[in-house]
Structure formats: C-alpha cells, structure tokens
Amino acid sequence: MRWTVEETDTLLPFLLAHVTGKSRNNIKSILARGQVRVNGKVVRQFDSALASGMVVEAVLWAEPPRPELPFPVLFEDEDIIVIDKPAGLLTIANDKEKVRTAYHILTDYMAERTKGGRVFVVHRLDRDTSGVVLFAKNEEAKRAFQSDWDKRVVRRGYRALVEGTPEPAEGRVKSFLRETSTHLMYSGAPGRDAKEAITHYRTLFAGGGYALMDIDLKTGRKNQIRVHMSDLGHPIAGDKQYKAKTNPLGRLCLHANELRLIDPRTGEERSFVSREPAPFRRLCRASGAPRKKGV
Template sequence: MRNKSGAQYAASKYIEFTVNKPMSLLDFIMESMKGISRNKAKDILTGHGITVDRKSVSQYNYELRPGMVVRVSKHKRNNELKNKYVKIVYEDKDLIVIEKSAGILSMPAVTQQFSIKTVLDEYFTRRHFKCTAHVVHRLDRDTSGLMMYAKNIEVQRILEEHWQEIVTDRRYVAVVSGKMEKEGGTISSWLKDNKAYVTYSSPTDNGGKYAVTHFHTLDARERYSLVELKLETGRKNQIRVHMQDIGHPVVGDSKYGNGSDPIGRLGLHAYRLNFYHPITGEPMEFETPFPTLFTKLFPVSKPFHSTTEAPSE
C-alpha cells in the first residue's frame, strides 16, 4: 500500500524539527519558528497543525523529550466549517478526519437526511471542491468521536478493500454501569439482528457475524466504571452488546442498557484512530481527549492515560 513518493509528499506539507531538550510544545514552537507570535503558535496548535512523532497534538503544555520529531503544517487551516456536530481534525486532497458529536448520523438513511455526510458535502461545495464525502466506516448516532471519510471513489475503494491492513488502531472509551471486576479481558460472540433490528449475541454460531472486543478497565467505582475498548472486528452495535453480555451495559443506552443515564447521553466515544494513508502510506495517528462528561464521574488527581498496547486478557 505504500508509495515511494510518500516521503516527498510529507516533506512538502511540513516543516520538521527534532527536539534536543525537555520543554513544552508551545515554547518549542515559538523557539523553533523565530518571529512567530504566541497567538499564532496557539492557532496552529488549536487547528491541529502540529504532530509529535506523527501523532496529532494540540495541548499547549505537552511535554517534549529529546529525540522527538515535531512537524508543523505549512498549510493554513481552513476554518470555514462551523457546525456544532462536526469538527475537522485533518484534511488533505484524498481524505478528511473529523470528530463527531453525539446525536448525528454518520450517513443519511434516506435522501438528504441530516448527517455527517451532508454536512461535509455542503462544506466541500462552499469551498468549490469537486468532491463528496464517501463513507468508509460508521459510528452510531449517539456515539461521538473520530471518523474518516474518503473524498473520492478510488480512495474509498482502497480503504474498503484493505481496511484491516490500513487501519492499525481504533479505540473507544466508555462509561459503563456497575463496578468492573476484571482489569482487562476479551469478549467474543456471534452477533445477529432479529426482524426488529435488535442485535442478539450468542456464544455459538447463530448464523451471524463473529465479533471480538478487548477491554481494559481504567477506573472502577461502585456505580460506574470507565473502560477502554479495542475492536478486533467492527460489527454493528458490537461494543454495546458485548458490554451488556458481561453485565456492564454502556450508560445512556436505551436499546441495550439498564436505564442508567448519569451523563444525559450514550457513554461511548471513539477517541483514537490510527491508519496508514491510503495513497502515501504515511502513518497517521489521531486522538481526542476523553469527554469531560465521562471523566467528571471519576475525579482523579491526574489525567487518564490509555494503554500503549491493545487491551487483552
């Protein structure tokens, strides 16, 4: 999947610096880019124009260590998209990565229904781009987090046909009911919809699709737990059904939950999306903070950190 022109393509988009002493990211940008104002440096960070070791970072006080590689985008961020449901995280001529709010469909179920796709198509039209958003994966209406859309049929085809090789890490964070007993583990079953479109789980083959979910407990309290999840397969309603299977349904889930709704929304957020660029082969890594509605249930003295390896048994 990698293209020999990937390095040149990346070099044309970024100014690259190597860190030689510990310091905050904002201070490093100001020191490395002589003459840049503090506000301008903050604008670049806020607009996701900075990567550290190829991971998008927007924290002003992110601590850098010697040897880290910082890239600053040469292209001015376009902030024309103003929509409470959609935030652009990254965009190039082939694809767009967005952060989705809860309460909006990934794609329309009927023509012109309000969805991420219709928002992006209107955005492209306003910018006079001759492209539309092509869906390559979905999040449920009430799940928030990172999504990727192709901007042409060819990129959509590559992503659909090589999804398992291209996407290297997709992770979620969830607030679930009750106190998780295990630090981590794996849930597996066959998932199949009934005529009412309710997904049922079976430990044996029921004619449905095999699904595997890895989990890692980040915090466990008496009433609620905060859990990190990694999908080995991407089935419809997989996380919601699997958490119901082990007796800890996602909070705010009217379909597979137990009525618990402490945050006024579904407690599921796709916080990490890592993949190889389908055209250049360049590693792309994106991560969003855990929603504050989630973490307010788990007051701690320091921020939560995800696991560096895939959760497993």
C-alpha cells in the same frame, strides 16, 4: 504577482515555491478559480509544464471565508477529511433522516469550498456514538480504504462509561452476534447468520458507580461494544436498549477516541485522536478514585 521562470518546472511546485503562506490545496483552489496566467493565458492545470523564460502571473485576491462546520475537523489533506462527530448526528442517511447527517453537511461544505468538491463515506459511527470519523475526498482514496479496510486499520479505540466496575479489570470478549427482527443485536451460538465479534477492554479508572473503559475493537460489528459490555453485566451508561439502568449525561456514553490506520498513498501509519467528553471522567472521579497512570 509576476515571475519569470528560470528553469524547467511544473506549475504547482513553482507556485508553492514563490507564493508564501499557501498550502497545496490553497494553490489548487487559486488555479481552479482562474487566478493564474502563463504567458498571458489562464492555466488551471496544476501539472502544466513550465519552460525557462515563461512568465507566470497570479492574482491573489482575498479568498471568501470558509463555511463553518458544526463539528471540529481533526485532519484534512487532499485525500481525506477526519471529523469529531457529535453524539446525536447520523454519519449517513437512514429511512427516517435524509438531510441532517455528517455526510450531507460535509458534502455542502466541500462544494462551497471547491468546485466539484465531494466526500465519500468510508466507515460510520452509530447516531448516538461520538468521535472520530474519516471520509475520503476522492474516488481513489475511497476505493483504497474500502477495498482493504480491515487490513488498513491498526486500531479502533473507544472510551465507554459503563455502570459498575468490571472484574477482572481487563480482558477479552468473544461472541457470535445475531440480529433480531427488531434490529437488536445479541450474542448467540456460531452459525451461518452469526458474525464473530472480538472486543478487548481495560478499566482506566472507576468511581461513583461507573468505570471508564478503554476499548479496542478487533472486529467492527453492529453495536458490538454495547452488546459485549452488557454481556459482562456492565452496560454502557445511557444505553437503555442494552439494559442500562442509568442515563447520567442524557446520551449513550460511548466515544470513538482513536482511529489508527495505514495511509494507502504513503504507507505511513497515522493516528487521529479525540479525547472522550470530560463528563465521562468527572463521573468516575466522584468517589475520588485516582486516574490510572498513562491515561
């Protein structure tokens, strides 16, 4: 493909205007692979200046197939990638597991797609919790999120399948969390080594010995939801560590279903949503209990 520049421009917007069906990231990849020439010379810099009369050529050979990921990508742009992490997969490495992590998988994925492609951990979910996780794709985005994470996050929403039916059906739990020598968390008295934890909860519907809860974290402490549901006398199904007596799905029944935050680049509010696994709902409907309006 060949074009003659008619007026002053820069390379990326020029190509976006003339190459159909390609996103900004697609065009940047084409540039990075040396597929664009200006006046006969390969140009890789996306913000290169163009003047009237210059000749731009692009060789658009078929792109190699993208590597597949073992989980869905909910959203991706030049700054972030948001995934739907399955239960059982670590977000980042720990002492026992170094390779099979969401971070490692995404690092390989980005490196295969783009030369120098990387990801950066911004926050994490426990291994046994499924749902929405956001990674940054560059240092600038990582710093912007990490430096002001609590203020940027508008909502951290979870769905939890708990044993029994909480009464009242909605409320607020506030406690001070401490950690034992065996790394279990528990609610205790305020003190220097205790961290305030606040959880809002609402029962969506109940039946069959379980209730599906909508949970809004106001603080993000280790195992916070698990401890607070256990404190209410309604532990999360499958959470033997925090006193659950049942394990109907062979997993911890906790899912991060929404991450709503302020985009540091645009200042706009964004919401990333992953619906809770269908078995969470089916177990509650075993008794024929109606689904609450708006759920």
